[in-house]
Each structure stands twice: as structure tokens, then as C-alpha cells.
Amino acid sequence: MHTADVVIIGGGIVGSSIAWHLTSAGCKNVLVLERESSQGKGSTGKSMGGVRAQFSTPVNIQLSLYSIPFYARFDEVLDHPSGYRPQGYLFLATQDSHLAYLRANFDRQKALGLQTVELLQSDDIRKMLPQLRSDDLLGGSFCSTDGFVDPYSVMTGFMARATEQGVTLWRSAEVTGISVDQNGVSGLETSRGPVTTRVIVNAAGAWAAHVAKLAGVNLPVEPLRRMLIPSEPFDDFPHSAPMVVDLSSGFHFRPEGRGFLLAWNDPEETTSFNTNFENSFIEKVLLHAADRVPVFDNLAINPKRCWAGLYEMSPDHHAILGSVPGVPGFFLANGFSGHGVMHSPATGKILADLILYGKTKVVDDISVLGFERFGKGELLHETAIL
């Protein structure tokens, strides 16, 4: 029978970060269970890789204030490329309500110590990206340390160093049962045999509710399809551009390779595990794209290169981090609602802190992300969901 001090269910970017942070803090006997034959087949390998500190709630801003500087040092600390490119995020406002929202966020971000964010006039935006249609722009905000990473490379970097530090990774190991006794979690059933442990971390992404159920916990995390459209090579828009977010439509895009990666969150999408890409989506997105970036009328798209993956939505679109009252030893790192790549460094540190010391300093008050908030009706409110 295999015995581990900590078992992490899920070998995506979140499970890998937790494994690295735990072993870096001295906890060596860690087992990661991944049901697929290789890592990255969940949401991590499908992500757009955007990282930003431009959030509206203090806790999301603080998760980014740990994570983005971490990405800036990642290559040096982990001796592995993160692909961090600080090309910024540019939010475009076309209504007074957008401006008020960006200004309030800016004040909150500054107060928490983010130095690289600025509010822009519409003329500043015209100078920055003259290719944008700007007749309706009222202003915007830009943060130069926001940008993109390579999620797959970050995940493999975390896991490579974690295994050198003592972590065991079992691939093709699906967790099918979790046992609980009077002292809390006591072990797991897996497709590769039973495991004994007193600490389990649920890092199962969009499948987290199934895993929680095995421990008798009703976790409100639901899968939601997101589709991405890469363009063919295109040189009539700068490849040094930031992630551009049009608040009027929700359309956003960033440079990717020699082309651009286009995204739009279809409000008609409903909860499901469907990850089929629908070709009709291309036309919907191209309408928004050409409306804001007239030269994108000439973008070429190969439908075969487009893909879909799953967001892991929580009821208030914030992560659910920490222990579960009533099930000692069962920890959650779930519900990132589309921000799990950018917040994986902070999540790894927080989970390691909570498991080893019972507290963390990464954010002022980690209890706001606790599972208990749903029972108490203390939900958070974040309006910028991308």
C-alpha cells in the first residue's frame, strides 16, 4: 500500500504548483495523481495564458500581486521557461460606466501596491494602437506588467522541479474513491491501487465537483465551454501589442506566434462538459473583431486549428481555497473561473502554507475564498470575467 503525507488530485498547472510549493517548504512525501496518460489534457493545455493584476476585488488583485512577480522570476528560480511576456493588458472603455469601473479598480489596485497600472485618455490609446477603431472610445486602463505566459511550460516546469524535490507523479491514475474516518480523510482508491494519507488536495479543475463528491462534499464548481480562435500569420497589427479587451463587447485578443488569438465569451453558453469547437463561433467573433480592429477584416482563420476547453466556474467567479469544515485533511484548490493559470503561483503558496502552517500571508484574508462562504451567503463580487 502506498502512503503519502499529501496527495494532490490533478496534475494540471494548479496541482503542479502546489506540489512544487509544498516540496520547496520541506514536505517531501507528496503524491500527485493524474488520470490522463500525460499532463495538460485538462484546462491548462487549452488556456489563453493571460496574466493580469487588473481585477476589481482586493483578493484577486492580491493573488496576482504574488503571481505576476513570481512569473517574472520563474525562469531563474525554476530553471525552466515560463514564457512570461509583459506586454500588458489594455481595457477599452466606451461608456461612462466602464470608465467609472476602471477608475474604481485603478484606485483599489494602486492602494494595494500595484505600481504599473495607469488610466489612459482616448488619445493615449490612439497613439498606442492607431489600428483600433477609436471614435467611440472614452478612455481605458493599461498595466505594463500584465501579459501572457506559456501555461504548458509553467506546468511542466513546476512538476519537473517538484519531482526532483521528492514528489511522485502517477499518470493514468484516476481517483475513484476517498475514504473518511472519525479523524478526517484517511485514503483513496485509484485505478493504480489504494493510497493511505491524511491530507488530500482537490486540484481537479473543471472535474472538481466529482472529486469532492467522493469525500461527501457538495462543491459548487461547474464546467463551462470556452472557445479560442488562432489566426493565420498576420502582420498588419503589431505583435508587440498587449491583450486588448473591448469592454463594449467582451471581445479580446492577443498576439500569438505570427498571428493573433481571438476570444469572446458567448453569453449563450451553458454549463456542460462539451469541448467540441463549433465553426459557427468563428463568424460571431470575427464580427466583433473587425468592428474594433478594422484590419482584422482580412484575418484568415483555419477552423481546424481552433479549439475549446473548460472554465471551472464557481458561483461568485472566485477561487475556492482551503480546508473543508467537517472533513479534516480535505483541501480545495478549485473554482478559478478562468483565472487558474494566472493565479497558480499564489495558489500553490497558499495551499502549502495552509497545509503546513494553517495560515498564509499571501492575501490579507484568505477566509474570503473559503468553502464556508457559500453556506453563509457571503459571496464575492467580481465584474470583470474574461
Ligand SMILES: Cc1cc2nc3c(=O)[nH]c(=O)nc-3n(C[C@H](O)[C@H](O)[C@H](O)COP(=O)(O)OP(=O)(O)OC[C@H]3O[C@@H](n4cnc5c(N)ncnc54)[C@H](O)[C@@H]3O)c2cc1C
Ligand atoms: C479557452 C480557455 C482560455 C483560458 N484562458 C485563461 C487565461 O487567459 N488566463 C488564466 O489564468 N486562465 C485561463 N483559463 C483557465 C485556466 O486554463 C484554468 O483555470 C487552469 O488551467 C486550471 O488549472 P487546473 O490545474 O486547476 O485544472 P486542469 O488543468 O484542468 O487540471 C486538472 C487535472 O485533474 C485531472 N483529474 C480530474 N479528475 C481526476 C480524477 N478523478 N483523478 C485524477 N485526476 C483527475 C484532469 O485530468 C486534469 O489534468 C482558460 C481556460 C480555457 C478553457
